[in-house]
Amino acid sequence: MKKRDVYLDNMPLSEAKKVFFKSLEAKNVALAGDEMIDVRKSLNRITAAPVFAKISSPHYHSAAMDGIAVASEQTIGADEKHPVTLKEGVHFKYVDTGDPLPDGCDTVIMIEEVHPVGDGEVEIISSYSPWNHVRSIGEDIVATELIVPENHRLRPQDLAAILAGGHTEVCVRVKPAVAIIPTGTELVSPGSLLKPGDIIEYNSAMLSGYIQEWGGNPVVLEKVIDDREKIRARIVQALNQADVIIVNAGSSAGSEDYTSDIIKDLGELVVHGVAIRPGKPVMLGFIENKPIIGIPGYPVSAALTMNLFVKPLIYQMQGIPIKPSQTLKANIARRIVSNLGVEEFLRVKLGRIGDKIVASPLSRGAGVITSVVRADGIVRIPALKEGLETGEEVEVELLREKSDIENTVVIIGSHDVTLDLLANEIKRHYPEMNISSAHVGSMGGIMALKRKEAHMAGMHLLDPDTGEYNVSYIKRFLPEQDIVLVNLVYRQQGLMIPKGNPKGIKGIEDLKRNDIIFVNRQRGAGTRLLLDLKLQQLKISPEDIKGYDREEYTHMAVAAEVASGSADAGLGILAAANALDLDFIPISPERYDLAIPKEFYDLESVQKVLKVIVTEPFKEKVMALGGYDTSKTGDAIFVKQTERS
């Protein structure tokens, strides 16, 4: 390991931006060049010069109706009693819409108001003023008039107007060319056979996607290993073919150190280290007056720093402003502790629950790209704040439309694999709808209902006294609420063990064996309660089980630990064992229900969920996972009605 030998700044974000964009101004790299292109290929391009009309449109006086063109003075005095007779070719000419007004004519009479009387003659019974039903020259566009200004993003209608104004080409900004250099010896291309330590090089796909969206032209260069000379050569290559260079750091300190040294050596490093989380080790500099940006290797850090620094740069180079993010006020679903002195960008899921919008924090790990995939918005926790209290009102910068938030059903509680299937089936039936699910265990779900942070909660809480599921817990913990309990599935719980059962595990009793390492679920999970009940029945103390303290939040995470060999057994559902090709020792069938407060039960969106779970395609997909029984799916198991005064 190379010990990090670079001192990182901890510059506040606002200052880092100021320093960088001031340098940019000083170096005069503000605007991209321009080019003339075919108007018909200019959609979404940015004008680099105002477009003034070369010709008027229409460029001739034009009939605006099908009818006859006449000199209006010939119609003076015509009325029902004194019709005026006009002769074709002498007094009038038939015209179609769009035809030029013939010489000597100054008005058009609609065909419906013209009465043919034979012999090429017609009668009219009104008098007409000049310029009736005539589109006069320049009605739409007058030559020399401004059609669109500079710094304008061209829309379909603009293309039409520019062509109508007599142009075939339009002067637009060259798309800023942005080179993306992935660095890191550990990187392998997507589709490679993976060894431990390999990392799939997926960041460049995301980075170039962003550049494209922002109007730039991304050029992904061949990835380069952590070697000073190789990185330097690749940067020099990039300088020849791009306006902006992005070096995406490898995960080790080494590659980052090389990059910062190379920037200092070839140019100027103006910022290295910003007090943000994630994204701290970002580098901002210049080589040959071209911006060069070191984007951290962790994907969430990469996404965030791209948006904070590269987006405004690309927009500025095109001469266009960034649209301000849409924001809304929400209440944070749980307490978050954050570091003083660091501005944190917390990803959250959002949903409207009754009259408030609830923001549920997603994983804060810089390596968890799915937190960016799942996020509906970002909450900024200021550097001078130590965190957020449960229920605190926060401002959320939206990553989706407000309407998407309104169409989201929030499910918080126990994890079950079928919830993924449900999310997809909902999207298939109702593309405008979204499911937001958070896995906090069955008891966590009940607490979320109590705090009105979810539309429904998934749970499988066995009451050891009655042998019944969920009902007694709802009565005890939600005494004030009317609840409808709907069955989602029955499922099989059991021990997930490595394929072939190498340690010969037969049941729960074996967990106390010294050579068995267990992996547990978190406190409050129904599966944890099931384990504790079984241990109690068997009179086994938790202290006797190695790994009892190691907690995972989903069945799949437990299965993954067993599959990786870091644990010998975990308790979970058959579907998870099947998914990762593990063996399975059935322990107990159990009921998994959705608890839905009556006040949300009648919502259209909630009803749509209940409709989808009883469809055959959904049930078939659930059965295909193994270990499920859908014979009661959709049945209202229990309705709790509080007494009203």
Place this chain on the structure above:
Amino acid sequence: MKKRDVYLDNMPLSEAKKVFFKSLEAKNVALAGDEMIDVRKSLNRITAAPVFAKISSPHYHSAAMDGIAVASEQTIGADEKHPVTLKEGVHFKYVDTGDPLPDGCDTVIMIEEVHPVGDGEVEIISSYSPWNHVRSIGEDIVATELIVPENHRLRPQDLAAILAGGHTEVCVRVKPAVAIIPTGTELVSPGSLLKPGDIIEYNSAMLSGYIQEWGGNPVVLEKVIDDREKIRARIVQALNQADVIIVNAGSSAGSEDYTSDIIKDLGELVVHGVAIRPGKPVMLGFIENKPIIGIPGYPVSAALTMNLFVKPLIYQMQGIPIKPSQTLKANIARRIVSNLGVEEFLRVKLGRIGDKIVASPLSRGAGVITSVVRADGIVRIPALKEGLETGEEVEVELLREKSDIENTVVIIGSHDVTLDLLANEIKRHYPEMNISSAHVGSMGGIMALKRKEAHMAGMHLLDPDTGEYNVSYIKRFLPEQDIVLVNLVYRQQGLMIPKGNPKGIKGIEDLKRNDIIFVNRQRGAGTRLLLDLKLQQLKISPEDIKGYDREEYTHMAVAAEVASGSADAGLGILAAANALDLDFIPISPERYDLAIPKEFYDLESVQKVLKVIVTEPFKEKVMALGGYDTSKTGDAIFVKQTERS
């Protein structure tokens, strides 16, 4: 001329949509096909199947920090007084972030907490729990987990997550292929030398722009003349290469009749004629179960009917919902009379004036594509309403972001060519700002200030008694308001006459000649008042001037009439005459000012306008137009302060 022989329905919009989309459902053309494509090329494509992870990410237990990997049990009991010494290769191994956890190790200690004591040995002074600074398998993605559902538009972060989940390809919907057939004998290609009666074929650029934006794949076919067999052959050709066919009508009734006959002949015409304005003659039908849509020829009708019928079709074929339009409430700036029984789609400009948003109607002509270019939003006037009263509150469907509306400075009043330059200069200096200018004459501008519908008004109102401009009018008509009057320019007014002055016009006196046709400005225009004053001084009666009653709204429109030969003279500014290469007889220099109510004068946006008008580039461009004097530009000419109690 062919007389229209087709009966057009007048079907309400909602019914037309219902009929069309029900037929679509019946014909089972709901979804486009799917294809597997490279994940790295899938930005903005729509998933046709859910994406489940093939592998976990990370796929191995991975160091989350640079440091040493150890078995946590070796650290038990370590503290400052009882440091534990560990030996490299025996007790620990150095790891970089991202390295796999070595066999036998279950935790990572940050390098900062490790104290080398020489001889390959280190000391630690804390005990560590297992899985400290370890990213365990599946921390981000667990194999089999849902990454993105079906019917999902892929964003940059989704590409990263799909690659991280072990995919190199993704199943997406094929982009619906949409053939666009321009019809009309009068159509010529952009760039052609124009004869009267020619129409530049610019609609297909707009239509294909829309199709692209909505996710379809537009194919513009060669334009076809108004000939039944040729149109039929082109439609048959289109059926072989597209999923949807759009026939863009020529302007004459003939081409429309052919198209409707051909649809009926080859398939089924389910709607022909919808009670909307503009856009009535739209056709909706099917041939071989493929939707075929007749889009009217006028560009505004084309834009509107595309959005009403083709947009939902293309979205539905991709399995995605249309985002609801953003709306806001505004007050309509002037009375609008609309036809009972027809739903009108009125284009409006918007601006925030004080505490209300004012919607100023744009040209309602179906041929005025610039009304779509300039529009900030659309006001729907329901079929059962006969119009809108001045000041009435309306709901506006936005075509721009709300923030754009907030950043718009509204200038209503007299027209001057420099306002176009100003709009462009503003956009150049402040890309986030917009200028919305409406040309209603100087008196119209004063009235707009009185009704608080504008931030400033352009005016050049000569007081014949004092010889002074604007001040007496402001005092008289805006007695309650504090106003700052800022000079924009001095300019030269005169008679615009055809090049070479064929009729030998020498001055205003000649306007009464029998062989001279004049074109006038509208009532309330400062130029009209100037003419009337000159006529009064010369004792010429308006009745003696042919064309006195023909009113145009801008200098450029008057110049265009003279250039086209439909008038022999018009009064206007030198810049307009220069623009259209006319001769010019100077009549009078005059002052053109901006009147700005004090309450808006201090707005940041208004101040930006005032900053731009005194910049050298702006003044230089103004001077280049000819006939302008910018020596007083930006000077506060007059400040009117009402007395406060």
